[in-house]
Amino acid sequence: MTTTVCGRCKSSGAVTDYQGRQDGAVVWTILRCATCNFSWRDSEPARAIDPAARSADFAVDAGDLQRYPKILQQ
Amino acid sequence: MNDLPNRARSISSLRDFLELLEDSGQAITWSDPVMPEPGVRNIAVAASRDANGAPAIVFDNITGYPGKRLAVGVHGSWDNIALLLGRPKGTTIRELFFEIAGRWGDQEAQISYVPEAQAPVHECRLEQDINLYDILPVYRINEYDGGFYIGKASVASRDPLDPDNFGKQNVGIYRLQIQGPDSFTLMTIPAHDMGRQILAAEREKVPLKIAVMLGNHPGLAVFAATPIGYEESEYSYASAMMGAPIRLTKSGNGIDILADSEIVIEAELQLGERELEGPFGEFPGSYSGVRKAPIFKVTAVSHRRDPIFENIYIGRGWTEHDTLIGLHTSAPIYAQLRQSFPEVTAVNALYQHGLTGIISVKNRMAGFAKTVALRALSTPHGVMYLKNLIMVDADVDPFDLNQVMWALSTRTRADDVIVLPNMPAVPIDPSAVVPGKGHRLIIDATSYLPPDPVGEAHLVTPPTGDEIDALSKRIREMQLGALS
Numbered sequence: 001m002t003t004t005v006c007g008r009c010k011s012s013g014a015v016t017d018y019q020g021r022q023d024g025a026v027v028w029t030i031l032r033c034a035t036c037n038f039s040w041r042d043s044e045p046a047r048a049i050d051p052a053a054r055s056a057d058f059a060v061d062a063g064d065l066q067r068y069p070k071i072l073q074q
Numbered sequence: 075m076n077d078l079p080n081r082a083r084s085i086s087s088l089r090d091f092l093e094l095l096e097d098s099g100q101a102i103t104w105s106d107p108v109m110p111e112p113g114v115r116n117i118a119v120a121a122s123r124d125a126n127g128a129p130a131i132v133f134d135n136i137t138g139y140p141g142k143r144l145a146v147g148v149h150g151s152w153d154n155i156a157l158l159l160g161r162p163k164g165t166t167i168r169e170l171f172f173e174i175a176g177r178w179g180d181q182e183a184q185i186s187y188v189p190e191a192q193a194p195v196h197e198c199r200l201e202q203d204i205n206l207y208d209i210l211p212v213y214r215i216n217e218y219d220g221g222f223y224i225g226k227a228s229v230a231s232r233d234p235l236d237p238d239n240f241g242k243q244n245v246g247i248y249r250l251q252i253q254g255p256d257s258f259t260l261m262t263i264p265a266h267d268m269g270r271q272i273l274a275a276e277r278e279k280v281p282l283k284i285a286v287m288l289g290n291h292p293g294l295a296v297f298a299a300t301p302i303g304y305e306e307s308e309y310s311y312a313s314a315m316m317g318a319p320i321r322l323t324k325s326g327n328g329i330d331i332l333a334d335s336e337i338v339i340e341a342e343l344q345l346g347e348r349e350l351e352g353p354f355g356e357f358p359g360s361y362s363g364v365r366k367a368p369i370f371k372v373t374a375v376s377h378r379r380d381p382i383f384e385n386i387y388i389g390r391g392w393t394e395h396d397t398l399i400g401l402h403t404s405a406p407i408y409a410q411l412r413q414s415f416p417e418v419t420a421v422n423a424l425y426q427h428g429l430t431g432i433i434s435v436k437n438r439m440a441g442f443a444k445t446v447a448l449r450a451l452s453t454p455h456g457v458m459y460l461k462n463l464i465m466v467d468a469d470v471d472p473f474d475l476n477q478v479m480w481a482l483s484t485r486t487r488a489d490d491v492i493v494l495p496n497m498p499a500v501p502i503d504p505s506a507v508v509p510g511k512g513h514r515l516i517i518d519a520t521s522y523l524p525p526d527p528v529g530e531a532h533l534v535t536p537p538t539g540d541e542i543d544a545l546s547k548r549i550r551e552m553q554l555g556a557l558s
Protein backbone atom coordinates (compact mmCIF):
# COMPACT_ATOMS: atom_id res chain seq x y z
CA MET A 1 0.00 0.00 0.00
CA THR A 2 1.42 3.37 -0.99
CA THR A 3 2.20 5.65 1.95
CA THR A 4 2.45 9.39 1.49
CA VAL A 5 4.70 9.85 4.55
CA CYS A 6 8.16 11.01 3.51
CA GLY A 7 10.94 8.58 4.41
CA ARG A 8 13.40 11.42 4.78
CA CYS A 9 11.66 14.15 6.83
CA LYS A 10 8.59 12.18 8.01
CA SER A 11 6.16 14.86 6.74
CA SER A 12 2.88 13.67 5.31
CA GLY A 13 1.11 14.92 2.23
CA ALA A 14 3.41 13.77 -0.56
CA VAL A 15 2.12 14.21 -4.10
CA THR A 16 2.05 11.56 -6.81
CA ASP A 17 4.19 12.49 -9.83
CA TYR A 18 3.94 9.36 -11.98
CA GLN A 19 2.82 5.75 -12.08
CA GLY A 20 4.70 3.04 -13.94
CA ARG A 21 2.58 0.43 -15.69
CA GLN A 22 3.23 -3.00 -17.03
CA ASP A 23 0.53 -4.63 -19.20
CA GLY A 24 -1.93 -1.97 -18.07
CA ALA A 25 -1.48 -2.50 -14.32
CA VAL A 26 0.25 0.02 -12.03
CA VAL A 27 3.51 -1.55 -10.81
CA TRP A 28 4.94 1.41 -8.89
CA THR A 29 4.27 5.05 -8.03
CA ILE A 30 6.71 7.97 -7.85
CA LEU A 31 5.96 10.36 -4.96
CA ARG A 32 7.45 13.70 -3.95
CA CYS A 33 7.48 15.23 -0.47
CA ALA A 34 5.91 18.68 -0.48
CA THR A 35 8.14 19.70 2.45
CA CYS A 36 11.68 18.50 1.64
CA ASN A 37 11.37 17.59 -2.08
CA PHE A 38 12.52 14.00 -1.49
CA SER A 39 11.30 11.93 -4.44
CA TRP A 40 10.92 8.19 -4.27
CA ARG A 41 9.39 5.17 -5.91
CA ASP A 42 7.26 3.02 -3.65
CA SER A 43 8.92 -0.14 -4.99
CA GLU A 44 12.36 0.82 -3.65
CA PRO A 45 14.09 -1.18 -0.90
CA ALA A 46 12.88 -0.18 2.59
CA ARG A 47 16.29 1.14 3.66
CA ALA A 48 15.92 3.93 1.10
CA ILE A 49 12.29 4.95 1.62
CA ASP A 50 10.93 3.61 4.92
CA PRO A 51 11.43 6.14 7.77
CA ALA A 52 11.88 3.27 10.23
CA ALA A 53 14.58 1.58 8.15
CA ARG A 54 16.41 4.60 6.71
CA SER A 55 19.77 5.77 8.05
CA ALA A 56 19.34 8.85 10.26
CA ASP A 57 22.44 10.32 8.59
CA PHE A 58 20.29 11.23 5.62
CA ALA A 59 17.29 12.63 7.45
CA VAL A 60 16.13 16.17 6.71
CA ASP A 61 14.83 18.30 9.56
CA ALA A 62 11.43 19.50 8.37
CA GLY A 63 11.29 21.93 11.29
CA ASP A 64 14.50 23.71 10.33
CA LEU A 65 14.70 24.05 6.56
CA GLN A 66 16.53 27.38 7.10
CA ARG A 67 19.70 25.49 7.94
CA TYR A 68 20.20 24.33 4.35
CA PRO A 69 22.37 26.87 2.52
CA LYS A 70 21.21 28.64 -0.60
CA ILE A 71 23.67 28.47 -3.48
CA LEU A 72 24.48 31.35 -5.88
CA GLN A 73 23.75 34.45 -3.84
CA GLN A 74 24.41 37.91 -5.30
CA MET B 75 39.24 -3.35 -38.41
CA ASN B 76 41.71 -1.08 -40.18
CA ASP B 77 39.17 1.68 -40.75
CA LEU B 78 38.79 2.52 -37.04
CA PRO B 79 40.01 6.14 -37.36
CA ASN B 80 37.60 6.80 -40.26
CA ARG B 81 34.76 5.08 -38.49
CA ALA B 82 35.37 7.14 -35.35
CA ARG B 83 35.34 10.34 -37.39
CA SER B 84 32.05 9.34 -39.03
CA ILE B 85 30.21 9.07 -35.69
CA SER B 86 27.55 11.75 -35.46
CA SER B 87 25.32 10.44 -32.69
CA LEU B 88 24.99 8.16 -29.70
CA ARG B 89 23.31 5.60 -31.98
CA ASP B 90 26.28 5.54 -34.35
CA PHE B 91 28.64 5.02 -31.44
CA LEU B 92 26.53 2.26 -29.86
CA GLU B 93 26.60 0.47 -33.22
CA LEU B 94 30.39 0.76 -33.39
CA LEU B 95 30.66 -0.49 -29.79
CA GLU B 96 28.34 -3.41 -30.51
CA ASP B 97 30.34 -4.40 -33.61
CA SER B 98 33.44 -4.43 -31.41
CA GLY B 99 31.89 -6.45 -28.58
CA GLN B 100 31.72 -3.33 -26.40
CA ALA B 101 27.95 -2.89 -26.02
CA ILE B 102 25.36 -5.35 -24.73
CA THR B 103 21.57 -5.24 -24.47
CA TRP B 104 20.04 -6.16 -21.11
CA SER B 105 16.63 -7.61 -21.95
CA ASP B 106 15.91 -9.51 -18.75
CA PRO B 107 13.32 -7.71 -16.61
CA VAL B 108 15.02 -5.40 -14.13
CA MET B 109 13.60 -3.18 -11.38
CA PRO B 110 14.71 0.47 -11.58
CA GLU B 111 16.02 0.15 -7.99
CA PRO B 112 18.26 -1.46 -7.11
CA GLY B 113 18.59 -3.41 -10.37
CA VAL B 114 19.96 -0.76 -12.71
CA ARG B 115 22.49 0.49 -10.16
CA ASN B 116 23.68 -3.03 -9.35
CA ILE B 117 24.30 -3.86 -13.00
CA ALA B 118 26.03 -0.55 -13.73
CA VAL B 119 28.33 -0.95 -10.71
CA ALA B 120 29.13 -4.57 -11.59
CA ALA B 121 30.08 -3.51 -15.12
CA SER B 122 32.33 -0.67 -13.97
CA ARG B 123 34.57 -3.06 -12.03
CA ASP B 124 36.29 -3.71 -15.36
CA ALA B 125 37.78 -0.29 -16.10
CA ASN B 126 39.63 -1.60 -19.14
CA GLY B 127 36.95 -3.57 -20.91
CA ALA B 128 33.43 -2.85 -19.57
CA PRO B 129 30.77 -2.68 -22.28
CA ALA B 130 28.05 -0.08 -22.57
CA ILE B 131 24.74 -1.57 -21.41
CA VAL B 132 21.43 -0.79 -23.09
CA PHE B 133 18.40 -1.73 -20.96
CA ASP B 134 15.16 -2.32 -22.85
CA ASN B 135 13.02 -4.10 -20.26
CA ILE B 136 12.92 -2.00 -17.08
CA THR B 137 9.83 -2.81 -15.03
CA GLY B 138 7.26 -0.02 -15.33
CA TYR B 139 8.99 1.54 -18.33
CA PRO B 140 7.77 -0.68 -21.19
CA GLY B 141 9.23 0.26 -24.57
CA LYS B 142 11.77 2.67 -23.10
CA ARG B 143 15.51 2.35 -23.48
CA LEU B 144 18.31 3.38 -21.11
CA ALA B 145 22.06 3.33 -21.87
CA VAL B 146 24.76 3.37 -19.16
CA GLY B 147 28.51 2.92 -19.36
CA VAL B 148 28.84 4.38 -22.87
CA HIS B 149 32.18 5.93 -21.79
CA GLY B 150 32.65 3.33 -19.08
CA SER B 151 35.94 1.70 -20.09
CA TRP B 152 39.26 2.51 -21.72
CA ASP B 153 38.33 0.21 -24.61
CA ASN B 154 35.21 2.30 -25.29
CA ILE B 155 37.26 5.51 -25.11
CA ALA B 156 39.83 3.94 -27.47
CA LEU B 157 37.14 3.16 -30.06
CA LEU B 158 35.80 6.72 -29.79
CA LEU B 159 39.30 7.98 -30.56
CA GLY B 160 39.70 5.60 -33.52
CA ARG B 161 42.10 3.28 -31.74
CA PRO B 162 41.72 -0.48 -31.23
CA LYS B 163 40.64 -2.19 -28.04
CA GLY B 164 43.62 -2.86 -25.81
CA THR B 165 45.23 0.51 -26.50
CA THR B 166 47.02 1.48 -23.30
CA ILE B 167 45.93 4.45 -21.18
CA ARG B 168 49.29 6.04 -21.85
CA GLU B 169 48.73 5.75 -25.62
CA LEU B 170 45.24 7.23 -25.27
CA PHE B 171 46.67 10.09 -23.24
CA PHE B 172 49.15 10.97 -25.99
CA GLU B 173 46.43 10.54 -28.62
CA ILE B 174 44.42 13.31 -26.93
CA ALA B 175 47.43 15.46 -26.03
CA GLY B 176 48.59 15.26 -29.67
CA ARG B 177 45.30 16.58 -31.00
CA TRP B 178 45.78 19.99 -29.40
CA GLY B 179 45.38 22.79 -31.90
CA ASP B 180 45.78 20.21 -34.63
CA GLN B 181 42.44 20.43 -36.41
CA GLU B 182 39.89 22.97 -37.52
CA ALA B 183 36.34 22.87 -36.20
CA GLN B 184 33.76 21.67 -38.71
CA ILE B 185 30.35 23.00 -37.72
CA SER B 186 27.29 22.69 -39.96
CA TYR B 187 23.65 23.64 -39.41
CA VAL B 188 20.64 21.41 -40.06
CA PRO B 189 17.21 23.05 -40.50
CA GLU B 190 15.04 22.29 -37.50
CA ALA B 191 12.48 20.42 -39.62
CA GLN B 192 15.18 17.99 -40.74
CA ALA B 193 16.94 17.54 -37.40
CA PRO B 194 16.46 14.04 -35.96
CA VAL B 195 16.27 15.46 -32.44
CA HIS B 196 13.01 17.24 -33.35
CA GLU B 197 11.25 14.13 -34.75
CA CYS B 198 8.84 14.17 -31.80
CA ARG B 199 7.85 17.35 -29.97
CA LEU B 200 5.94 17.96 -26.74
CA GLU B 201 4.90 21.46 -25.74
CA GLN B 202 2.21 20.84 -23.12
CA ASP B 203 1.27 18.38 -20.38
CA ILE B 204 4.94 17.52 -20.04
CA ASN B 205 5.90 14.86 -17.53
CA LEU B 206 9.64 14.10 -17.55
CA TYR B 207 8.92 10.77 -15.85
CA ASP B 208 6.88 9.77 -18.88
CA ILE B 209 9.87 10.35 -21.18
CA LEU B 210 12.92 9.34 -19.13
CA PRO B 211 13.35 5.90 -17.49
CA VAL B 212 15.03 7.38 -14.42
CA TYR B 213 16.16 5.51 -11.32
CA ARG B 214 17.92 6.42 -8.08
CA ILE B 215 21.63 6.42 -8.97
CA ASN B 216 22.88 6.02 -5.36
CA GLU B 217 20.58 4.85 -2.61
CA TYR B 218 20.55 8.07 -0.53
CA ASP B 219 20.31 10.51 -3.42
CA GLY B 220 17.57 13.05 -2.73
CA GLY B 221 15.66 12.13 -5.84
CA PHE B 222 15.95 10.98 -9.44
CA TYR B 223 18.94 12.51 -11.14
CA ILE B 224 19.90 13.16 -14.72
CA GLY B 225 23.63 12.61 -14.34
CA LYS B 226 24.94 12.99 -17.88
CA ALA B 227 23.23 16.07 -19.27
CA SER B 228 25.03 18.52 -21.51
CA VAL B 229 23.37 21.84 -20.81
CA ALA B 230 23.53 24.53 -23.52
CA SER B 231 22.74 28.17 -22.87
CA ARG B 232 23.34 31.61 -24.30
CA ASP B 233 24.86 34.38 -22.26
CA PRO B 234 21.75 36.17 -20.92
CA LEU B 235 23.52 39.53 -21.34
CA ASP B 236 24.89 38.81 -24.84
CA PRO B 237 22.45 36.32 -26.35
CA ASP B 238 23.54 36.76 -30.00
CA ASN B 239 27.18 35.82 -29.40
CA PHE B 240 27.89 32.24 -30.64
CA GLY B 241 31.20 32.08 -28.79
CA LYS B 242 29.60 32.97 -25.46
CA GLN B 243 27.20 30.07 -25.67
CA ASN B 244 28.05 27.65 -22.95
CA VAL B 245 27.84 23.88 -22.96
CA GLY B 246 28.60 22.15 -19.70
CA ILE B 247 27.77 19.04 -17.73
CA TYR B 248 25.69 19.74 -14.64
CA ARG B 249 23.73 17.43 -12.40
CA LEU B 250 19.95 17.84 -12.60
CA GLN B 251 17.46 16.62 -10.00
CA ILE B 252 13.91 16.15 -11.24
CA GLN B 253 11.56 18.22 -9.03
CA GLY B 254 8.11 17.16 -10.12
CA PRO B 255 6.79 16.47 -13.62
CA ASP B 256 8.07 19.58 -15.38
CA SER B 257 10.78 21.09 -13.17
CA PHE B 258 14.35 20.34 -12.21
CA THR B 259 17.09 21.87 -10.08
CA LEU B 260 20.58 22.42 -11.50
CA MET B 261 23.69 22.31 -9.30
CA THR B 262 26.54 24.64 -10.14
CA ILE B 263 29.01 27.00 -8.44
CA PRO B 264 29.69 30.68 -9.20
CA ALA B 265 32.99 29.79 -10.91
CA HIS B 266 31.28 27.66 -13.57
CA ASP B 267 29.85 29.28 -16.70
CA MET B 268 26.29 28.30 -15.77
CA GLY B 269 26.67 29.71 -12.26
CA ARG B 270 27.91 32.97 -13.72
CA GLN B 271 24.98 33.11 -16.17
CA ILE B 272 22.38 32.40 -13.46
CA LEU B 273 23.80 35.17 -11.27
CA ALA B 274 23.85 37.59 -14.22
CA ALA B 275 20.25 36.80 -15.23
CA GLU B 276 19.00 37.24 -11.66
CA ARG B 277 20.95 40.47 -11.15
CA GLU B 278 19.66 42.04 -14.38
CA LYS B 279 16.23 40.36 -14.19
CA VAL B 280 16.49 38.96 -17.71
CA PRO B 281 15.35 35.48 -18.80
CA LEU B 282 17.80 32.58 -18.89
CA LYS B 283 16.77 29.82 -21.26
CA ILE B 284 18.61 26.54 -21.52
CA ALA B 285 18.52 23.37 -23.60
CA VAL B 286 19.39 20.12 -21.84
CA MET B 287 20.81 17.60 -24.33
CA LEU B 288 20.64 13.90 -23.44
CA GLY B 289 22.08 10.98 -25.41
CA ASN B 290 24.62 13.02 -27.34
CA HIS B 291 27.48 12.70 -29.74
CA PRO B 292 29.94 10.82 -27.48
CA GLY B 293 32.72 13.33 -28.16
CA LEU B 294 30.81 16.17 -26.57
CA ALA B 295 30.83 14.77 -23.03
CA VAL B 296 34.55 13.95 -23.28
CA PHE B 297 35.66 17.32 -24.60
CA ALA B 298 33.04 19.71 -23.19
CA ALA B 299 33.32 18.58 -19.56
CA THR B 300 36.58 20.36 -18.80
CA PRO B 301 36.54 24.16 -18.64
CA ILE B 302 38.02 25.97 -21.58
CA GLY B 303 38.18 29.72 -22.09
CA TYR B 304 34.81 31.38 -21.59
CA GLU B 305 34.70 32.74 -25.12
CA GLU B 306 35.56 29.47 -26.86
CA SER B 307 32.66 27.41 -28.19
CA GLU B 308 32.56 23.91 -26.72
CA TYR B 309 31.04 22.65 -29.99
CA SER B 310 33.97 23.99 -32.02
CA TYR B 311 36.42 22.60 -29.52
CA ALA B 312 34.80 19.15 -29.47
CA SER B 313 34.71 19.06 -33.27
CA ALA B 314 38.36 20.01 -33.54
CA MET B 315 39.41 17.46 -30.94
CA MET B 316 37.37 14.72 -32.64
CA GLY B 317 38.68 15.81 -36.05
CA ALA B 318 35.09 15.35 -37.19
CA PRO B 319 32.10 17.46 -38.21
CA ILE B 320 29.41 18.34 -35.68
CA ARG B 321 25.84 19.02 -36.82
CA LEU B 322 23.92 21.68 -34.96
CA THR B 323 20.35 22.86 -35.14
CA LYS B 324 18.23 25.25 -33.08
CA SER B 325 16.18 24.29 -30.08
CA GLY B 326 12.62 25.61 -29.91
CA ASN B 327 13.88 28.30 -27.49
CA GLY B 328 16.61 29.47 -29.86
CA ILE B 329 19.75 27.78 -28.57
CA ASP B 330 22.28 25.93 -30.72
CA ILE B 331 21.97 22.22 -29.95
CA LEU B 332 23.29 19.00 -31.45
CA ALA B 333 20.98 17.96 -34.31
CA ASP B 334 21.40 14.24 -33.64
CA SER B 335 20.91 14.04 -29.86
CA GLU B 336 18.31 11.65 -28.50
CA ILE B 337 16.41 14.10 -26.28
CA VAL B 338 16.43 17.85 -25.69
CA ILE B 339 14.63 19.43 -22.73
CA GLU B 340 14.00 23.17 -23.12
CA ALA B 341 13.63 25.09 -19.88
CA GLU B 342 13.69 28.52 -18.28
CA LEU B 343 15.26 29.66 -15.01
CA GLN B 344 12.75 30.67 -12.33
CA LEU B 345 14.47 33.90 -11.36
CA GLY B 346 15.46 34.09 -7.70
CA GLU B 347 13.79 30.82 -6.73
CA ARG B 348 15.65 28.05 -4.94
CA GLU B 349 14.52 24.53 -4.04
CA LEU B 350 16.05 21.87 -1.78
CA GLU B 351 18.48 19.76 -3.79
CA GLY B 352 20.56 16.71 -2.88
CA PRO B 353 22.20 14.77 -1.50
CA PHE B 354 23.87 13.28 -4.56
CA GLY B 355 26.60 10.63 -4.56
CA GLU B 356 29.45 12.57 -6.17
CA PHE B 357 32.78 11.67 -7.80
CA PRO B 358 34.87 11.65 -4.59
CA GLY B 359 32.68 8.71 -3.56
CA SER B 360 30.73 10.62 -0.92
CA TYR B 361 27.40 12.39 -0.86
CA SER B 362 27.02 16.11 -1.33
CA GLY B 363 24.91 17.92 1.26
CA VAL B 364 21.36 19.23 0.94
CA ARG B 365 21.28 22.77 -0.43
CA LYS B 366 18.85 25.16 -2.06
CA ALA B 367 19.55 25.26 -5.78
CA PRO B 368 18.20 27.19 -8.78
CA ILE B 369 15.11 25.68 -10.36
CA PHE B 370 14.14 25.51 -14.02
CA LYS B 371 10.68 25.00 -15.52
CA VAL B 372 10.42 22.82 -18.61
CA THR B 373 8.83 24.59 -21.58
CA ALA B 374 9.11 21.86 -24.25
CA VAL B 375 10.77 18.53 -25.01
CA SER B 376 12.01 17.26 -28.38
CA HIS B 377 13.19 13.73 -28.95
CA ARG B 378 14.01 11.21 -31.61
CA ARG B 379 11.55 8.41 -32.21
CA ASP B 380 12.09 5.64 -29.66
CA PRO B 381 14.72 7.71 -27.81
CA ILE B 382 17.57 6.29 -25.75
CA PHE B 383 18.01 7.92 -22.32
CA GLU B 384 21.73 7.96 -21.54
CA ASN B 385 22.81 8.15 -17.90
CA ILE B 386 25.93 7.50 -15.85
CA TYR B 387 26.83 5.67 -12.67
CA ILE B 388 28.90 7.96 -10.48
CA GLY B 389 29.95 7.43 -6.88
CA ARG B 390 32.82 5.69 -5.17
CA GLY B 391 35.29 4.82 -7.94
CA TRP B 392 36.12 3.29 -10.21
CA THR B 393 33.11 4.48 -12.25
CA GLU B 394 32.21 5.68 -15.72
CA HIS B 395 32.85 9.24 -14.53
CA ASP B 396 36.56 8.40 -14.19
CA THR B 397 36.96 7.04 -17.72
CA LEU B 398 34.76 9.81 -19.14
CA ILE B 399 36.76 12.75 -17.85
CA GLY B 400 40.13 11.34 -16.78
CA LEU B 401 42.19 11.77 -19.92
CA HIS B 402 40.78 15.15 -20.78
CA THR B 403 41.50 16.29 -17.22
CA SER B 404 45.12 15.16 -17.58
CA ALA B 405 45.88 16.49 -21.07
CA PRO B 406 45.28 20.23 -20.42
CA ILE B 407 47.50 20.13 -17.31
CA TYR B 408 50.20 18.51 -19.43
CA ALA B 409 49.90 21.11 -22.18
CA GLN B 410 49.90 24.03 -19.73
CA LEU B 411 52.90 22.67 -17.81
CA ARG B 412 54.92 22.11 -20.97
CA GLN B 413 54.55 25.78 -21.90
CA SER B 414 56.79 26.58 -18.90
CA PHE B 415 58.59 23.27 -18.48
CA PRO B 416 59.15 21.14 -21.59
CA GLU B 417 60.82 18.63 -19.24
CA VAL B 418 57.35 17.35 -18.26
CA THR B 419 56.79 14.04 -20.06
CA ALA B 420 53.28 12.94 -18.95
CA VAL B 421 50.48 13.78 -16.50
CA ASN B 422 48.15 11.23 -14.92
CA ALA B 423 45.25 13.05 -13.23
CA LEU B 424 42.81 10.15 -13.60
CA TYR B 425 42.01 9.80 -9.93
CA GLN B 426 38.85 11.52 -8.64
CA HIS B 427 39.04 14.28 -11.22
CA GLY B 428 42.67 14.95 -10.35
CA LEU B 429 42.45 15.05 -6.55
CA THR B 430 45.53 12.87 -6.90
CA GLY B 431 47.89 13.48 -9.82
CA ILE B 432 51.14 11.87 -10.90
CA ILE B 433 53.53 13.89 -13.06
CA SER B 434 56.66 12.57 -14.75
CA VAL B 435 59.45 15.03 -15.41
CA LYS B 436 63.07 15.04 -16.56
CA ASN B 437 64.71 16.33 -13.42
CA ARG B 438 66.95 19.19 -14.51
CA MET B 439 68.61 19.65 -11.11
CA ALA B 440 68.11 18.57 -7.52
CA GLY B 441 64.67 19.64 -6.33
CA PHE B 442 63.45 20.69 -9.79
CA ALA B 443 60.41 18.40 -9.66
CA LYS B 444 59.11 20.37 -6.67
CA THR B 445 59.22 23.56 -8.73
CA VAL B 446 57.22 21.84 -11.46
CA ALA B 447 54.71 20.64 -8.84
CA LEU B 448 54.17 24.19 -7.64
CA ARG B 449 53.54 25.29 -11.22
CA ALA B 450 50.97 22.48 -11.58
CA LEU B 451 49.09 23.88 -8.58
CA SER B 452 48.65 27.16 -10.45
CA THR B 453 47.17 25.65 -13.63
CA PRO B 454 43.41 26.29 -14.03
CA HIS B 455 42.52 22.77 -12.89
CA GLY B 456 45.29 22.63 -10.32
CA VAL B 457 44.02 25.66 -8.42
CA MET B 458 41.10 23.70 -7.02
CA TYR B 459 41.65 20.04 -7.75
CA LEU B 460 45.30 18.88 -7.64
CA LYS B 461 45.41 18.02 -3.94
CA ASN B 462 48.01 15.24 -3.83
CA LEU B 463 50.85 15.35 -6.33
CA ILE B 464 53.37 12.60 -6.83
CA MET B 465 56.37 13.65 -8.90
CA VAL B 466 58.29 10.89 -10.70
CA ASP B 467 61.21 10.79 -13.10
CA ALA B 468 60.76 10.49 -16.85
CA ASP B 469 61.82 6.82 -16.68
CA VAL B 470 58.65 6.08 -14.67
CA ASP B 471 55.32 5.73 -16.48
CA PRO B 472 52.82 7.68 -14.34
CA PHE B 473 50.00 5.55 -15.77
CA ASP B 474 51.62 2.36 -14.42
CA LEU B 475 50.98 2.39 -10.68
CA ASN B 476 53.44 -0.45 -10.11
CA GLN B 477 56.19 1.79 -11.47
CA VAL B 478 54.94 4.73 -9.41
CA MET B 479 55.09 2.59 -6.27
CA TRP B 480 58.66 1.59 -7.19
CA ALA B 481 59.61 5.25 -7.36
CA LEU B 482 57.93 5.92 -4.01
CA SER B 483 59.75 2.96 -2.49
CA THR B 484 63.23 3.72 -3.79
CA ARG B 485 63.44 7.44 -4.52
CA THR B 486 61.50 9.13 -1.74
CA ARG B 487 62.97 10.49 1.43
CA ALA B 488 60.57 11.39 4.20
CA ASP B 489 61.71 15.02 3.99
CA ASP B 490 60.96 15.09 0.25
CA VAL B 491 57.34 15.67 1.19
CA ILE B 492 55.80 19.15 1.24
CA VAL B 493 52.50 20.03 2.88
CA LEU B 494 50.92 23.34 1.90
CA PRO B 495 48.32 24.09 4.55
CA ASN B 496 45.02 25.89 4.12
CA MET B 497 44.85 26.07 0.35
CA PRO B 498 41.77 26.30 -1.90
CA ALA B 499 39.91 22.98 -2.18
CA VAL B 500 36.99 21.56 -4.10
CA PRO B 501 33.94 22.09 -1.87
CA ILE B 502 32.94 18.42 -2.18
CA ASP B 503 36.35 17.04 -1.10
CA PRO B 504 35.39 15.18 2.09
CA SER B 505 38.89 15.58 3.56
CA ALA B 506 38.79 19.37 3.47
CA VAL B 507 39.34 21.31 6.70
CA VAL B 508 36.14 23.16 5.91
CA PRO B 509 34.39 22.81 2.55
CA GLY B 510 36.45 24.79 0.05
CA LYS B 511 39.68 24.93 2.09
CA GLY B 512 42.23 22.18 2.68
CA HIS B 513 45.87 21.08 2.53
CA ARG B 514 47.99 20.15 -0.46
CA LEU B 515 50.58 17.38 -0.53
CA ILE B 516 53.59 17.10 -2.83
CA ILE B 517 55.65 13.93 -2.74
CA ASP B 518 58.88 14.21 -4.67
CA ALA B 519 59.61 10.65 -5.79
CA THR B 520 62.30 11.66 -8.28
CA SER B 521 65.91 10.56 -8.08
CA TYR B 522 68.80 12.50 -6.54
CA LEU B 523 70.94 14.78 -8.65
CA PRO B 524 73.91 17.05 -7.93
CA PRO B 525 74.47 18.96 -5.76
CA ASP B 526 72.78 16.25 -3.69
CA PRO B 527 75.69 14.20 -2.33
CA VAL B 528 73.90 10.85 -2.65
CA GLY B 529 73.39 10.79 -6.43
CA GLU B 530 71.50 8.28 -8.48
CA ALA B 531 71.77 4.58 -7.65
CA HIS B 532 73.18 2.17 -10.22
CA LEU B 533 69.97 0.97 -11.77
CA VAL B 534 69.04 -2.32 -13.29
CA THR B 535 67.76 -1.54 -16.77
CA PRO B 536 65.20 -4.07 -17.97
CA PRO B 537 64.24 -3.73 -21.65
CA THR B 538 61.53 -1.13 -22.34
CA GLY B 539 60.02 0.65 -25.31
CA ASP B 540 57.78 -0.08 -28.27
CA GLU B 541 59.14 -3.57 -28.82
CA ILE B 542 58.38 -4.63 -25.26
CA ASP B 543 54.94 -2.95 -25.40
CA ALA B 544 54.15 -4.88 -28.59
CA LEU B 545 55.38 -8.16 -27.07
CA SER B 546 53.26 -7.57 -24.00
CA LYS B 547 50.17 -7.04 -26.13
CA ARG B 548 50.99 -10.14 -28.19
CA ILE B 549 51.30 -12.30 -25.07
CA ARG B 550 47.90 -11.03 -23.93
CA GLU B 551 46.39 -11.77 -27.35
CA MET B 552 47.86 -15.27 -27.37
CA GLN B 553 46.42 -15.83 -23.91
CA LEU B 554 42.95 -14.60 -24.98
CA GLY B 555 43.20 -16.72 -28.13
CA ALA B 556 43.91 -19.78 -26.02
CA LEU B 557 40.73 -19.16 -24.09
CA SER B 558 38.37 -18.86 -27.04
Ligand SMILES: [Zn+2]
Pocket residue numbers: 006007008009010011033034035036037038060
Ligand atom coordinates in the same frame (compact mmCIF):
# COMPACT_ATOMS: atom_id res chain seq x y z
ZN1 LIG C 1 10.27 15.07 3.14
